[in-house]
Amino acid sequence: MVWIDVNDSTPIYEQIVNQFKNLIASGVLTTDEKIPSVRNMAMELSINPNTIQKAYAELERQGYIYTVKGRGNFVSQAEKLAKLKTQEVLEHLESVAQEAEKSGMEIKQLIDYLESR
Amino acid sequence: MVWIDVNDSTPIYEQIVNQFKNLIASGVLTTDEKIPSVRNMAMELSINPNTIQKAYAELERQGYIYTVKGRGNFVSQAEKLAKLKTQEVLEHLESVAQEAEKSGMEIKQLIDYLESR
Amino acid sequence: MVWIDVNDSTPIYEQIVNQFKNLIASGVLTTDEKIPSVRNMAMELSINPNTIQKAYAELERQGYIYTVKGRGNFVSQAEKLAKLKTQEVLEHLESVAQEAEKSGMEIKQLIDYLESR
Amino acid sequence: MVWIDVNDSTPIYEQIVNQFKNLIASGVLTTDEKIPSVRNMAMELSINPNTIQKAYAELERQGYIYTVKGRGNFVSQAEKLAKLKTQEVLEHLESVAQEAEKSGMEIKQLIDYLESR
DNA sequence: GTGGTCTAGACCACC
DNA sequence: GTGGTCTAGACCACG
Numbered sequence: 001m002v003w004i005d006v007n008d009s010t011p012i013y014e015q016i017v018n019q020f021k022n023l024i025a026s027g028v029l030t031t032d033e034k035i036p037s038v039r040n041m042a043m044e045l046s047i048n049p050n051t052i053q054k055a056y057a058e059l060e061r062q063g064y065i066y067t068v069k070g071r072g073n074f075v076s077q078a079e080k081l082a083k084l085k086t087q088e089v090l091e092h093l094e095s096v097a098q099e100a101e102k103s104g105m106e107i108k109q110l111i112d113y114l115e116s117r
Numbered sequence: 118m119v120w121i122d123v124n125d126s127t128p129i130y131e132q133i134v135n136q137f138k139n140l141i142a143s144g145v146l147t148t149d150e151k152i153p154s155v156r157n158m159a160m161e162l163s164i165n166p167n168t169i170q171k172a173y174a175e176l177e178r179q180g181y182i183y184t185v186k187g188r189g190n191f192v193s194q195a196e197k198l199a200k201l202k203t204q205e206v207l208e209h210l211e212s213v214a215q216e217a218e219k220s221g222m223e224i225k226q227l228i229d230y231l232e233s234r
Numbered sequence: 235m236v237w238i239d240v241n242d243s244t245p246i247y248e249q250i251v252n253q254f255k256n257l258i259a260s261g262v263l264t265t266d267e268k269i270p271s272v273r274n275m276a277m278e279l280s281i282n283p284n285t286i287q288k289a290y291a292e293l294e295r296q297g298y299i300y301t302v303k304g305r306g307n308f309v310s311q312a313e314k315l316a317k318l319k320t321q322e323v324l325e326h327l328e329s330v331a332q333e334a335e336k337s338g339m340e341i342k343q344l345i346d347y348l349e350s351r
Numbered sequence: 352m353v354w355i356d357v358n359d360s361t362p363i364y365e366q367i368v369n370q371f372k373n374l375i376a377s378g379v380l381t382t383d384e385k386i387p388s389v390r391n392m393a394m395e396l397s398i399n400p401n402t403i404q405k406a407y408a409e410l411e412r413q414g415y416i417y418t419v420k421g422r423g424n425f426v427s428q429a430e431k432l433a434k435l436k437t438q439e440v441l442e443h444l445e446s447v448a449q450e451a452e453k454s455g456m457e458i459k460q461l462i463d464y465l466e467s468r
Numbered sequence: 469g470t471g472g473t474c475t476a477g478a479c480c481a482c483c
Numbered sequence: 484g485t486g487g488t489c490t491a492g493a494c495c496a497c498g
Binding site for chain 6 (some may be wrong): 397398
């Protein structure tokens with residue numbers, strides 16, 4: 001369900017965070033569903049438990065999951081989260097749009113690219 | 118012409134690189150134009166010359182400027198570079214598009230956003 | 235495994251880069267093998283860590299190694315790199331060939347030299 | 352007869368030295384022929400006379416030209432110089448050969464390349 | 469004055 | 484522990 005790419009320069013914990021956000025936003029993980037424990041996840045990916053811990057803490061901070069001590073980590077209300085993620089993607093899109101403008105491109109070029117994909 | 122944002126977590130040298138790439142791509146800096154010397158730039162921004170050095174080395178590596186020892190740094194053929202930068206922006210756009218798909222969004226949402234800007 | 239020659243006018247970081255490229259191309263270092271950490275290398279050669287850093291950054295840029303933050307630097311797919319290095323050597327050979335022609339020599343002289351080595 | 356390439360990272364004075372060495376070795380310039388004065392050369396190439404001075408000094412040091420105060424600079428015995436240059440080229444070839452061996456290549460590959468040019 | 473390299477020492481993010 | 488960035492200050496080659 002989740003995997004890591006050591007060749008990718010983005011921090012491992014961040015790779016994990018991103019993948020969970022995608023899984024939740026796309027509906028693969030549903031509201032109140034339990035996600036793997038820190039230990040299991042660490043063993044499965046054979047990485048340091050601290051790294052998983054950090055990823056889960058970040059997911060909780062951003063509101064994607066909630067923690068119940070002694071029971072595990074669970075997905076928050078997924079419908080709301082989909083909107084959250086959508087907004088985040090649009091913010092990234094906004095960044096690209098601004099980058100394009102700063103370098104003298106027209107927004108139309110971006111639209112053309114998306115349509116021709 | 119160029120400034121740095123200490124609150125921005127991206128490395129200073131990278132901020133400088135990006136700004137020069139934009140200035141060149143947008144035609145503000147023209148072919149063979151001299152850019153500020155390492156020392157002047159460092160004093161103006163009150164940061165260490167080594168940091169500017171690193172930024173300029175990266176710009177040269179990416180082909181945006183060329184260096185003449187003892188004389189300074191100069192803008193490469195700007196027309197070609199604009200295309201280079203355009204391609205780079207489209208790659209960033211592609212990343213966002215893939216991120217959108219992974220989280221269950223439709224590309225149309227992105228196009229809508231761009232058109233309504 | 236690696237050493238530096240202070241009498242050599244080529245920059246220290248470049249000497250290190252070249253030696254690693256040779257070690258990788260010749261198969262002494264194999265795919266995914268870990269190379270010494272920046273700090274260890276610096277202590278062993280008793281030079282500044284920044285210089286090693288620069289060398290490793292250059293090796294990564296040229297695709298010979300990849301970096302995992304917090305873990306270290308590792309050799310990329312060595313088989314492909316051997317071809318890369320071969321191509322580089324042939325480019326150097328081409329330079330010599332052109333130099334020979336400019337100064338009125340015959341290519342045959344070069345071949346004779348290589349055969350009589 | 353001689354020109355400089357500012358985009359080339361090799362020092363200007365060295366570019367001039369190399370070109371004269373080639374012109375002499377290939378017989379374009381003959382024994383005791385006068386070469387342009389420092390001033391003329393500097394004006395023609397629109398560069399600093401000091402740079403030409405440095406180039407001529409280097410050529411004299413290597414035995415390619417000799418200076419007569421108040422009269423100018425002249426080409427040394429060209430036949431000997433051709434051999435000198437030949438030897439230099441072979442030394443460069445030797446460097447490439449050693450580089451090839453260090454990276455696990457066969458000398459035959461170099462010969463093949465030269466023959467197929 | 470220009471860029472290029474190196475040292476010494478520090479701080480941060482990541483694992 | 485790892486690599487990445489930055490500062491401060493120095494020396495060299497080049498023009």
